[in-house]
Amino acid sequence: MKKFKLVLLLLIPIINSCIKNSKSIKPFEITIDNRNISNFDYVDKMVDSFDIVPLQTNSSSIVSDWADDLIVEKKRIFVADFSLNKISIFDERGKFINKILPSGDGPGEYTGFQSMIFNDFNRELELFSGFQRKLLIYNENGIFLREEPQNLLFQSKKYLTQDICVYYCHVPNSEILNQEKSYKIVYQNKSSNKVQYYCSISDFELNLGPLFITSHFNKIKDSLVWFEPFNNNIKTITKNGVTDRYFLKFTKNQIPTDYWDKRNKYKMMLDAAQNQNFPFLSDFFFENNRYIVFIYDYNKINHLFIYDKMLKKPIFNANQPLINKWKLPLTMPRSVNSESLLFFIPASDFKNLIKYHIDKKFLPKQFLFIDEKLKIEDNPIILKIFLK
DSSP states (O other), X not given: OOOOOGGGGGGGGGSOOEEOOOBXXXXXXXXXXXXXXXXXXXOGGGEEEEEEEEOOOSTTTOOOSSOSEEEEOSSEXXXXXXXXXEEEEEETTOOEXXXXXXXXXXXXXXXXXXXXXXXXXXXXXXXXXXXXXXXXXXXXXXXXXXXXXXXXXXXXXXXXXXXXXXXXXXXXXXXXXXXXXEEEEEEEXXXXXXXXXXXXXXXXXXXXXXXOOSXXXXXXXXXEEEOOTTOOEXXXXXXXXXXXXXXXXESSXXXXXXXXXXXXXXHHHHHHHHHTTOOEEEEEEEEOSSEEEEEEEETTEEEEEEEETTTTEEEEEESOEEEGGGTEEOOOOOEEOSSEEEEEEOHHHHHHHHHTOSOGGXXXXXXXXXXXXXXXXXXXXXXXXXXX
């Protein structure tokens, strides 16, 4: 494969690039009634199927009960631990394959990483070391392949096609891009060496540090859906650029449009939103052909919201999801992929769910089978809920 070095960004003036802001198309408005939030509600009517995967436990495979980042693909599961700068790799049924650990400052080595990206077109795993300004690239089994210089600092990266990748940046990049302003979205076509920029913002608004959210993109069909915390505007990214997609309208305490102009640190934004009791998009944004699902924070509590595109109305707005046919309460989803909501359940919590269940005959047989073999010190369980 032709190696593309992002250091070319320093030579952008000679590249046939274009600079744009998002196109002005009126987004579809989704109303969230945060005055009326249920303590719990059932999700049965939305669930198509499920899969449950226990992660194999041995001396090499141990992961923490909280995944700093979680990528679940069709054949691989990647669990990131930022405190140890470690990646644990499992197959689709949870069998341990390999782990990637920090090794040093030399070629093919890293001391720490800030982002984990899976390229599902060529099935390669990328680790971004912002301190060392490079990408380390591995195959899906964690075998090192190559490294590439990476001058552009970013929080998230996603492949739109095999040749086009999109970066979400929340640190100043005007100097690297050789532009007067910084840009939140950098859109790079590796085959043509063209780079495009969207959503300009001054360096002053970005100079107080990044937002520590692991993924800002959700892939649906041939486009990306882009979101960022504290921002009620959801956008679409395609080969043709960036357009407005949805606007989230809360019925109470909507964040004023210009409120973040002088409050741009993540902690400042979080404290301000919580002290002012603003509702705001927080952890993830998921969309498939029928449903839109996201978590928002209000009154310092996370709430799950689901909008039915076919019925054209909200169908879930509660603190906790439950599956009635299983008589089972769920935690909030930890993450999402293109097909499902992902729940990362510590072994001790899973065993307690089974132990204190009101009537085990309602539970799927897979749950009981896993519980029989599971120890409380074992690795977590991944529950995948596929929506209709």
